[in-house]
Amino acid sequence: EAGVAQSPRYKIIEKRQSVAFWCNPISGHATLYWYQQILGQGPKLLIQFQNNGVVDDSQLPKDRFSAERLKGVDSTLKIQPAKLEDSAVYLCASSLTSEQETQYFGPGTRLLVL
């Protein structure tokens, strides 16, 4: 069974530029999560999708971050414009349903904002 795929693995941009990350969850998983992990900290949930609907985006900085999962499969997270404090690893995870308690994580995208 293929795992959660993410791309790119690494990205370096300058502040005020835009960046987008892509995630393809495990086939058949209805729930998709985007986390932000700042160095030395645990992952923080940014947004949770159930199929193509948003379940929780309470910690998403909506003035600069946006995410979509239009067909209920893969998802894109965008930052526009980026700030220095956005430097982090962005992790995508999926689970079969929102009630399934185990989440499966992708390798992450490491973002450096200069």
Add this chain to the structure above:
Amino acid sequence: SQQGEEDPQALSIQEGENATMNCSYKTSINNLQWYRQNSGRGLVHLILIRSNEREKHSGRLRVTLDTSKKSSSLLITASRAADTASYFCATNSGGSNYKLTFGKGTLLTVNP
């Protein structure tokens, strides 16, 4: 905000020794999970313990949960160099979205 707080922040042991990591949390939970993260990689689910359970085993892993103290511990027995990683506890408080809230993690180094 982070719900769980792991202790210690870093732990260095020799191969073959046991490693114990602790997690404290603040609010009532539905379950508590432990994840491992190798350097530069995503997180891997290790074990889940429900609020009505006190102890759970999986291979060389033993997890305990004390809901009265709002704390959990993860014991790795007979550690190996390959166990070197960061370990995170994550709490699930139930509700409509079963959201996980992660602690800051314990960095475990197992020296060969």
